[in-house]
Amino acid sequence: MSVEASAPSETGRRSVSIPSWGWTLLSFAIVFGAWEVAGRVPISLAFPPFSAVAAALVRLIASGELLRAYGETIPPLVVGVLAAAVVGIALGVSMGLMRVLEFAFYPPLVIMQTAPVAAIIPLITFIYGIGDLAKVVAVMILAVPLTALNAFAGIRNADARLIEMARAFQGSTRQVVTKIIVPDASGMIFAGLRLGVSGGFIGIVLAELLITPTGIGDTISYYRSVAKYAEMYAAIVSIIALATVTLALIETAERRLFGKTRR
Amino acid sequence: MSLPDTTVPAREVAVKVDGVGMVYPTGTEALRDIAVEFPRGALVSLLGPSGCGKTTLLKIIAGLIEPTRGQVIINGTTVHGPSPASAFVFQDFALMPWATVLRNVAFGLELRGVRKREREAIARKYIAEVGLAGAENRYPHEMSGGMRQRAGLARALAVDADVLLMDEPFSAIDEQMRRKLQEDLLSLLRVEKKTVIFVTHSIEEAVYLSDRIVILSPNPGEVSQVVDTSLAHEGDPETIRRDPRYVALVDEIWSGLKRYLD
Amino acid sequence: MARRFAPLLTLIAWALVWEVVAQSVEISVLPPLSSVLVGVTEVVQLKSFRLALLETGRAFGIGMALSVVVGVPLGVLMGVFRPADRLLNVWANVFISAPLTAVVPALMPLLGIGQTTVIATVFLFAVWVIVLDAREGVRKVNPSLIDMARTHHASRLAIFTKILVPGALPEVLTGIRLAVVRGVKGVIIGQIVIALVGFGALFDLYLQTFSMERFWALVIIIFVLAFLLVEGVGLIERRVAFYAKSR
Numbered sequence: 001m002s003v004e005a006s007a008p009s010e011t012g013r014r015s016v017s018i019p020s021w022g023w024t025l026l027s028f029a030i031v032f033g034a035w036e037v038a039g040r041v042p043i044s045l046a047f048p049p050f051s052a053v054a055a056a057l058v059r060l061i062a063s064g065e066l067l068r069a070y071g072e073t074i075p076p077l078v079v080g081v082l083a084a085a086v087v088g089i090a091l092g093v094s095m096g097l098m099r100v101l102e103f104a105f106y107p108p109l110v111i112m113q114t115a116p117v118a119a120i121i122p123l124i125t126f127i128y129g130i131g132d133l134a135k136v137v138a139v140m141i142l143a144v145p146l147t148a149l150n151a152f153a154g155i156r157n158a159d160a161r162l163i164e165m166a167r168a169f170q171g172s173t174r175q176v177v178t179k180i181i182v183p184d185a186s187g188m189i190f191a192g193l194r195l196g197v198s199g200g201f202i203g204i205v206l207a208e209l210l211i212t213p214t215g216i217g218d219t220i221s222y223y224r225s226v227a228k229y230a231e232m233y234a235a236i237v238s239i240i241a242l243a244t245v246t247l248a249l250i251e252t253a254e255r256r257l258f259g260k261t262r263r
Numbered sequence: 264m265s266l267p268d269t270t271v272p273a274r275e276v277a278v279k280v281d282g283v284g285m286v287y288p289t290g291t292e293a294l295r296d297i298a299v300e301f302p303r304g305a306l307v308s309l310l311g312p313s314g315c316g317k318t319t320l321l322k323i324i325a326g327l328i329e330p331t332r333g334q335v336i337i338n339g340t341t342v343h344g345p346s347p348a349s350a351f352v353f354q355d356f357a358l359m360p361w362a363t364v365l366r367n368v369a370f371g372l373e374l375r376g377v378r379k380r381e382r383e384a385i386a387r388k389y390i391a392e393v394g395l396a397g398a399e400n401r402y403p404h405e406m407s408g409g410m411r412q413r414a415g416l417a418r419a420l421a422v423d424a425d426v427l428l429m430d431e432p433f434s435a436i437d438e439q440m441r442r443k444l445q446e447d448l449l450s451l452l453r454v455e456k457k458t459v460i461f462v463t464h465s466i467e468e469a470v471y472l473s474d475r476i477v478i479l480s481p482n483p484g485e486v487s488q489v490v491d492t493s494l495a496h497e498g499d500p501e502t503i504r505r506d507p508r509y510v511a512l513v514d515e516i517w518s519g520l521k522r523y524l525d
Numbered sequence: 526m527a528r529r530f531a532p533l534l535t536l537i538a539w540a541l542v543w544e545v546v547a548q549s550v551e552i553s554v555l556p557p558l559s560s561v562l563v564g565v566t567e568v569v570q571l572k573s574f575r576l577a578l579l580e581t582g583r584a585f586g587i588g589m590a591l592s593v594v595v596g597v598p599l600g601v602l603m604g605v606f607r608p609a610d611r612l613l614n615v616w617a618n619v620f621i622s623a624p625l626t627a628v629v630p631a632l633m634p635l636l637g638i639g640q641t642t643v644i645a646t647v648f649l650f651a652v653w654v655i656v657l658d659a660r661e662g663v664r665k666v667n668p669s670l671i672d673m674a675r676t677h678h679a680s681r682l683a684i685f686t687k688i689l690v691p692g693a694l695p696e697v698l699t700g701i702r703l704a705v706v707r708g709v710k711g712v713i714i715g716q717i718v719i720a721l722v723g724f725g726a727l728f729d730l731y732l733q734t735f736s737m738e739r740f741w742a743l744v745i746i747i748f749v750l751a752f753l754l755v756e757g758v759g760l761i762e763r764r765v766a767f768y769a770k771s772r
Contacts, residue, residue, distance in 0.1 A: 023611035030612065046634035107532040108539060114706050114755055115748040116713035118626075119724075122732055123740070126554045201624040209626065209718055217627070224630045236631055240623045247622055327672055345676045357673035360768035361691050371677040374687075404767060422677065 048230040057234035065219070066238060073204055073215035073239075076132040080139025081200040085193055088144045092151025092192065096185070097177065106152070113145040121206050130212040138207035142199035150192025154185030187258035194250045201243040274302040277338065277458040278324060278349075278426055284332030285319055285484075292483035293319045297333070299477050299486060301426075306452065306459040308469035308476045310516070312523050316484025317462045318354075318430055324460060325351050325428050337426060349426040350419035354434060356411045358403040364390060364414050365399040371422040382421075389417040392454075394447060409440035416448075420455065427459045433468065445472060446500050466516050470494065470509055478516065481523055488519060556737050564742030573727060574743075581723040584640050585712045588647025592704055596652045597697055600659025601689060610660070617660075621653040625711075629718045639722055643715040650711030651704035658700025662693025698762040705758050709751040 018026070032050045039049025048056075060066040091109075095102045121138050128134040158181040166176045208217020216239050223232035278301035285294040293316040301307050309317040322328045324335050326345040335342040337349060350371070358367045365383060366373070368390055372382035390399055393413040403411050412432055419427055433441040445468065452459065463469050469476045473492060480487040492512060494503050503509055540558050547557040556564075568574050603610040603617075628649060632642045666689055674684050690697075716725025724743060731740040 020611070023608075024615055027612040027615050031616065044635050046631075103531060103535055104538075107535045110532075111536075111748060111752070115751050116710040118710060118714045118717060119728060119744050119747060122717070122728065123554050198622040198624075202626055205624045205626045206714065209630065220627060220630050224634065227634070229631075229634065232631060236627045239627050240619070240625075243623050244619045322672075325676055327675060345678055347678065349676070351673065351676040353669045353673060355667065355669050357667065357669040359670060359688070359691070361694070361765070370673075370687075374674065374677045374679045374683055402767070 046227075046229050048233060052230040053233040053237060056228075056230035057237060060219075060231060060234055060238075066216075066235070069216045069219045069235070070242075073208065073217070076135035077139055077200055077204045079132075080136040080203065081143055081197055083136065084140045084143035084147055084196050084200065087140070088147025088192065088196060089151045089189055091144070092148040092153075092189070093155055093182070093185075095148070095152045096155025097181075102152070105148070109145045109148055112141070113149060117141055118206055121203075122210055124207070125211045134212055135204055135207045135215075138211075139200040139203040142203035142206075143196035146199045147192045147196035150195060151185070151189045154188030154192070155181055157188065158184040187254075190254050190258060194247060194254065197250060198243070198247055201239070201246075205239060274305070276300045277303040278460065279336040280320070280324065280333070281336060282333035283320070283323060283330045283335065285316065285323065285328070286331045294323075294330070294484040297484070297486055299489070301458060301460055302475070303425075303458050304456055305474040306461055306472055308461045308463055308473040309479060310463055310466065310469040310476050310520075311479035311484070311487075312481055312520060313464065314484075315479040315481040315523075317464075317479050320479070320484065321428050321430050321460060321462045324426075325349055327351075347422070348424055349428050350422050350424035352412070352415050352419045352427065352429040352432045354431040356403070356408075356415045356435075358411055358414055360403050363400050363402060364395060364406075367403070367414055368417045368421055371418055375422070385421050386417070389420045390414070392420070392451065393417045407440070408436040409444055412436060412444065413447075416451075420457075425458055427457045429459060429461045431462050431464065434464070441468075442500070448472065466513050466520070470512050470516070471500070471503060476516070478519065490516065554737055556741065560738050561741040561745065564736075564738035565745060568739055568742045568746065577723045577727050580640065581643075581712055581716065584643040584715070584723065585647055585708055588644045588711065589651055589704065589708050591644070591648045592651040592655055592708065593701060595648075596655030596700070596704070597659045600656040600661075600697075600700075601663050601685070601693065603656070603660040604663025604693070605689065613656070614660075617653050617656050620649070621657060625649050626714055626718070629715055632715075633719060638719055642719060643712060643722060646715030647708045647711040650714075651708035654703045654707060655697070655700040658696045658703070659693055662696025662700075663689055665696065666692035695762070695765050695768065698758065698765060702755060702758040702762055705755050706751075709747075709754065713747065 035050040037049075039047055039052065042049070057066075091101075091105060095105055121141070124134045124137050124141075128137055162180050162184060163176055166180045171179065204215070205217050208215045209221060212218075213221065216235055219235040220232055220239075223229070223235060280297050280299045280301075283294060283297040284292075286292045297320060299307075309320060311317050319328065323330045324337075324342070326335075326342045326349070329343075337346055340346070340348070359370070362370070365386055369377075369382040369386035372385060373379075377385075387399065390396060393416050395410060395413050395417065398406065398410065398414075403414070406414075412435075415432070433444050436444065449472065461469075461472060463472075470492065471494070476490045476492065477486060478488040478490065479485065490512070494506060494509055494512070543555075544558045546552075547555050599613065603613055625646075629642070629646055632645050636642045636645055670688050670692065671684060674688050679687070713724065716723045717728055719725055720729045724747065727743055728740065731737070731743065
């Protein structure tokens with residue numbers, strides 16, 4: 001391993017002129033190539049080569065099966081994330097502003113964020129059945145703590161010098177909150193939303209694998225049970241890709257909105 | 264105007280910078296055709312505004328950067344990579360925050376594989392010499408900037424190199440402490456007899472400390488003037504700072520450097 | 526002092542709320558806390574629980590150890606070697622936030638319905654945050670420390686072991702703490718998706734037989750264990766935090 005490259009001597013480094021998208025392309029090529037080779041060896045009968053998975057993905061898209069599955073997965077995910085956003089931000093902001101609420105909700109939220117709450121997801125069925133509502137609840141259980149704790153941290157980390165400045169100009173508490181604290185915290189609140197979406201994806205997959213056999217989770221389970229592994233991998237790749245693209249888009253929006261204003 | 268180097272009385276040369284040029288892969292030319300000799304036992308300052316490549320030159324002398332042209336010769340040997348003949352003192356101290364003063368000062372010896380007992384004994388001696396006795400077991404973050412640089416200096420002394428390379432060593436230290444450190448450096452050098460190459464952007468510091476000042480001009484870095492002075496060894500600091508020659512020299516250098524500021 | 530115990534007071538308050546609500550309203554899935562606590566004392570004496578704990582601990586331990594052994598060098602490599610960083614960073618960032626739960630069903634036919642799959646799940650959940658934090662840590666190492674080591678003729682190995690690794694340690698430990706959080710989730714998710722091993726089998730059993738006291742008892746035990754584990758790493762992390770800021 002070359003420790004050399006970290007030395008700040010700019011001279012030793014020959015600048016390799018591959019553009020950054022080129023590196024990403026190369027990286028994908030290496031990983032998918034290795035996957036192809038491993039699948040062709042094959043290292044296991046349950047590990048199809050990349051080409052077979054890609055073909056299966058095309059088939060699933062062409063037959064409309066994937067679209068149908070996501071028709072069942074995405075609506076509860078969106079509803080759950082939106083609900084978690086509303087609840088989480090309201091909770092986080094009010095916790096940040098009122099000590100009593102911090103006292104009451106901070107510790108349980110930290111526990112929910114730290115502990116493996118996946119354990120209680122099967123319980124949801126007993127209360128909400130196996131419909132969309134159960135999925136929404138699963139999404140919220142994973143998303144709310146992340147959103148709320150980030151919003152809380154954003155409020156608490158609001159720039160003390162700015163708050164002092166606003167007070168020095170006789171700003172009322174209300175003005176300090178609406179004109180300084182909340183705008184200053186908005187970047188972190190938004191970042192919390194992104195984490196919430198990430199948690200939401202985990203929640204929806206867990207719900208569909210464990211309790212409500214519909215949507216993309218069911219597609220994965222189904223193809224596993226009939227041992228059509230190329231299709232199973234295609235479904236897994238699709239959900240990971242969807243999550244990655246969604247999160248990347250949110251992150252881009254985040255950078256556009258808040259990139260320049262952060263200290 | 265640039266004066267030839269030959270105005271200096273012939274003394275043994277410890278470090279010779281011979282036609283050094285530095286062009287970065289990006290195309291920026293940092294240094295052009297630098298030729299300077301550093302007499303043994305003298306303190307020579309490299310003085311210049313930011314962007315004149317003085318730190319780059321020092322790192323080339325240290326063997327940390329390979330120049331694109333020319334060569335550096337220390338004690339008759341051409342430098343390729345860091346040489347045991349030189350020791351570096353860093354602007355930001357470069358102390359390991361997870362290690363005590365003792366381990367930091369002994370670190371150069373540790374890397375050489377000197378046994379723990381022995382290297383710690385040597386380190387203690389230099390810790391005392393730089394005025395840090397009693398601070399052996401403290402961590403860098405518990406000390407002031409001035410104390411930290413004393414540790415950095417002790418580390419450089421502990422490896423017993425002939426040449427000390429000091430990269431703006433006091434620029435991150437507050438004014439009062441800096442003066443104290445400058446004075447202590449001079450009295451230390453009376454005992455240690457090192458050849459010192461001292462990078463600074465402070466004219467006063469250069470005039471106060473140096474036997475010779477090499478003034479660099481920026482874009483690209485070139486030697487613009489070499490001034491010999493012997494104020495550093497005449498009497499106590501207050502007298503020197505009030506000496507008309509000191510004031511005149513500072514003024515002269517300042518008027519020469521002013522034009523690079525726009 | 527009061528502030529340190531405030532969270533505890535909060536939890537006691539919520540515990541009381543739980544007890545009172547569950548006592549006064551009949552909720553099928555939520556028995557009163559008191560009977561759950563009785564459940565805890567019963568569950569911990571069960572042989573099946575101890576076996577499950579052992580099995581879970583093993584899977585978690587092996588998975589975490591693998592994550593550290595693979596993650597730290599990989600992250601350090603990415604921190605010092607640009608091409609490695611450019612090739613791996615994409616994937617680390619994809620997998621750190623992707624719903625890796627979806628991968629568990631693919632592991633089962635590959636690695637069998639047992640410990641190996643659970644270990645792989647822990648590894649997949651935990652390794653990425655260690656990689657990214659180790660990378661971050663190495664990047665925060667003061668470049669003049671590396672210069673300093675070089676002026677003293679340090680070998681590459683010496684730079685790695687004496688400068689880069691200790692320099693990155695605060696971030697590495699943060700990464701390990703976060704990885705423990707993720708690994709605990711991984712071990713539980715792996716087990717309940719498989720539903721036949723460790724706590725997953727127990728959860729399944731208690732759900733099938735609708736023994737909610739034991740179900741919640743198990744939840745509480747796991748939450749407490751997870752909390753203690755994370756706090757343990759946090760304790761070590763705070764011991765090196767003093768130099769994280771002073772670099």
